[in-house]
Amino acid sequence: MYETVLYEVRNATAYITLNRPETYNAFTEQLNKDLGSAVKAASRDDSVRVLVVTGAGKAFCSGEDLGGVSENMDHGEVLRSRYNPMLLEIERCEKPIVAAVNGVAAGAGMSLALSCDFRVASEKASFVEAFIHVGLVPDAGNLYFLPRIIGHAKALELAVFGEKVSAEKALNVGLVTEVYSHESWEEDVSLFADRLAKLPTKAVGLIKRNLRASWSSTYQEFLERDAQAQRIAGKTDDHREGVQSFIEKRKPLFTGK
Template sequence: MDTSIRVEQRDAVAVISLNRPDKLNAFTPDMQRALQDVLTGVERNEEIRAVVLTGEGRAFCAGQDLESIQHHPDLNYGEVLKQGYNPLILKLTKLEKPVIAAINGVAAGAGVSLALACDFRIASERASLIQSFVNIGLIPDSGSTWLLPRIIGLTKAIELMFLGEKISAVDAARIGLIHRTCPPEQLLPEAMALAERLGKLPTKAIGMTKRALYKGLGNTLEQSLEYEAQLQELAGRTNDHQEGLRAFFEKRTPEYQGR
């Protein structure tokens, strides 16, 4: 039984933990598949309304486990990405439930990409992030070249990717790479509080908003206007919208069910 991914459901929140602390939660193919399977289960479980993704031990995720490829000089890195990382990143960005990365320690390489694919990023004040690919003669992958410049701008993305220097969580928050930092002992409580807050909101509308945002990054204004109209038609038919309207007119707090 694969134990590299732990998942715990706390009411409407799924807490997913990368669980290879002795290897700084570095990815292996089995771990990638296990995480994809867990996310598929979360996607299908209507009781789960939000997700917290974190790491066990002193790291969030150190990226690829280099020891696992050390003795495979002919390994096709492109296939590794196509079969493992790329589907995982797409799964996260297409998951129509809010995902919070609780960055408890170092995030390096594809570990940064994993965090970038989440909707919110909260980090321990002791955490750090590094686009480490250039330090071993590789290019940033797992969506980093698409996500990072869109999050922090091209100028800063070039600096982080070309130089491969570590950035502290505090500095990462300053440039908009993460949303905020907190003391280590408050990280999971803060992430849970945000997840619980999101879990009480209209999940369908949030999911459609996420869909529109990612599609909009490659659309013209005209295309986005048309897509918004399509999604709004769907949102207008949800139970949550009807509940929101009733609550508005009855002057009460809505009780959304994510339907």
């Protein structure tokens, strides 16, 4: 289906695997295109309730493939034409997206992880703001998400010094949600995805939407967004199931509808 990603749906979860292990899953124009298309397909598939993005082999994603970088390259145009469409597909997706960071996430690979809703990491994973080492600025939405996740001061520190952040340190600063052992990695990622898949998917999407809007809304505007979102959520099957299960004193069985 795709040249540079593997796509598989299991247990209501779409597993999207960057598949250029010989380059540590470095981005090319084709990988940008394939990843965006895969996210779009999962967003439109009613059987999918969670997306997991990970990397084949030892790395999550090492960033842009420097083998394709030329002296006359317009880096801004590369971002506009290749990265932005991919990132906007991720942003538009109202289903939870998990970055399963199995190894190094460097440069634009770190940006990709930041653009996802959750980050879980292997104990062998690491994060590197590699841009500064080649005289560039963190891009692909990196500096939009990073301070929102870990705060301004720590974001500036990581971006300016470009030092490797271990999985343990990433957990300590709030960059990742969980760190899993290498031996149980695949099982633990599946369990995390399954946990998300059992939630009321429409409500999760509305939570994502309102959290994004909170950064640019006045309090009065946001209260109206509250009302609009709750009206939508209140009409879902999952809301009715939640109320009924409470009355019947049992665990709810959400269907994502």
